[in-house]
Amino acid sequence: MKTLPLFGSLLFLLSTASLFGQNANLPDDLLSEDFHAERREALRAKMPNNSVAVIFSNPVRNRANDVNYVYHQDPNFYYLTGHREPHSVLLLFKEKQRIEGKQTDELIVVRQHNALKELYDGARLGKKGAQTDLGFSVAYEGPSFADLPIDFSKFDQVLFYDFQNDVRDTKEKADLYDLIATFKQKVGYPENSSPTLQLEPQQNNLDTKTLDSLMQELRGIKTAEELDLLRKAVKISALGQKEVMKAIRPGMSELEVQGMHEFIYKKYKAEYEGYPSIVGAGHNGCVLHYIENYKPEIEDGELILMDLGAEYHGYTADVTRTIPVNGKFTKEQKIIYDLVYQAQEAGMKVCRDGATFKEIYNATAEVVNQGLLELGIFKSLEKEDMINPATGRNRYYPHGCCHHIGLDVHDKGHYDTLRANMVITIEPGIYIPEGSPCDPKWWDIPVRIEDDFLVTEDGYELLSDAAPRKSEEVEKVMKQPSFFNEVDLPTLGGEE
Ligand SMILES: [Mn+2]
The missing domain is CATH 3.40.350.10 (Creatinase/prolidase N-terminal domain)
Structure with missing residues (x-):
């Protein structure tokens, strides 16, 4: 093909294009x-x-x-x-x-x-x-x-x-x-x-x-063609999380972190983000749908919560990772992170055709609540300790844990019984904003881990496994070099 003159190549392209419609x-x-x-x-x-x-x-x-x-x-x-x-x-x-x-x-x-x-x-x-x-x-x-x-x-x-x-x-x-x-x-x-x-x-x-x-x-049950596109959307999003783990450094802005994810999406030809990207460092991670991403310099010692999804030909992923900006979890951060990880694992164990959405939520909430009780963050599992009276929700795990993904990030589908070929998220989280009624050492630790799963007859397939999930693996990947760190742009001020 290389040796064909331009006109010949064009003719060839035109004819094959029309041949295959x-x-x-x-x-x-x-x-x-x-x-x-x-x-x-x-x-x-x-x-x-x-x-x-x-x-x-x-x-x-x-x-x-x-x-x-x-x-x-x-x-x-x-x-x-x-x-x-x-x-x-x-x-x-x-x-x-x-x-x-x-x-x-x-x-x-x-x-x-x-x-x-x-x-x-x-x-x-x-x-x-x-x-x-x-x-x-x-x-x-x-x-x-x-x-x-x-x-x-x-x-x-x-x-x-x-x-x-x-x-x-x-x-x-x-x-x-x-x-x-x-x-x-x-x-x-x-x-x-x-x-x-x-x-x-x-x-x-x-x-x-x-x-x-x-x-x-x-729409709740995906066809083979839809699964192909969803697999790509999820893989791209998971690879984005992994690349950003390698690149992230204190001093970067939330917008720059967002931009690195979205660059990866475009690199893999995903047209859009399926919803506004959530990138929150420190306290901003406690805001469930924080999309301003305005913090100019993320700080050493903070966690950064990144909830993003590539939209590939209309189908969107939804993957969240929470990582230590400097590459190493503090003791308290790791305890909370590992608790959310355990909760997600408990939810995954329940996930299969015939289980209910409620059973998955209950499995995750049980781990979170028990864990918070053992850490003394919940004084008891009585309502007055667990429920935030201002929101009526669990004080530290205030959202649901699963939803369908597809053409919508919160996709249409039944929310009672899981069926094979549904594609859902499992996303427990713990958010402890400053001022919470617990030891201040836990304050402003927000963690959400969210992955995308194809429900099968006897379990699930984890579609977002390209993004490290275990705290030890996150720290390991964060030590790897990143091409993003080679980017050297002039400053805007005109100085050298
Ligand atoms: Mn989600």
Whole structure:
């Protein structure tokens, strides 16, 4: 190939691209058209007779002035279509319908072509692209939606997620705002002052509850294609944790630590973070969702809590490590760290098909509470000692321990019984903020250890094992050299 002239290479690329239906501008491991079609079929199978499901794309959100936030597709819409553009809507029918002379049980409405917009924002799929790239035999562009002859009153149930009335009307015709308005008009949606629909059952055929429970059933159990992407997202995130362990030094800022993780993600071609990265040194680690990451210099002797997840083709990991900034746990830090580790191990022992989420939580909480009692941090396991009256939660372990991950970091899925091919986190934590009613030597020690697990018939597979978990292993890896420490940039002040 090296010896081919440029033109020949281009021809070769163009011909192979069209041969395999691939676009050289896109990753080659995106979810396939077949995956999305099969997921629509699975949803249709669960839908009640004589029903239609209507699923809208996410709104575009304005950041300030004429700049929008990076667009993020609605996970349900993406799961069912693979479409990454805004201002779209999917209609799934339980039974085949006759629409403009065609028999179909699904149709998609996508953005209309617009040369000027496409000059700035890139090509839109349009009707043709929705047919060829997404595999919908019946597709329309936005303005056609109003004219579609669909009589919604003939369905027993119209399934949709209720609107939060927070979508902006843009200047474009048939944008999401208009699509929703058209839909409301078509189905006779009762507009009132309340932002959410409150209807007596049987008042009409609008159903804003059922769709979510069906999507939970589907999305909670991962298919092989989803597992491939989740494995990559988790591996990338775990490798990020390991690289940062080697690089971290007192004096770095929280932002720099965040940047090192996110550099690794991009290096492995993960597009985004699945949620705002949490990097908290010292007391900041006690703030469960600390995302400012503003501390300019992390200090010798502090712990730093790093809760981050790479998002790879829409699927996000969720991995947390808590490490000593200077490479060595103090005696108290190690005691608390090892206790959280034991709690996580106890949770892992319970994890298998057929166990419940509650059993995992209870296993972790038992270890944490007993351990804190033995250390004298809890004076007793009576409510008045264990529960923080201001929050109503366990004083030092105030959050849950497991959630599904997938297209959402707190993914849709059932939260009662574990089933094979669920992917969940197990993430016990202990946080002892300054001023807590215990010996001050424990103050501002926050530890969370979070890993990602594929639930199997007889146990689990630990997906994030590339990130050291044992305190001794963390210290060992922190002694290794890091390429990040070779980075030598000029200062901003202009001095040498
Ligand atoms: Mn989590």
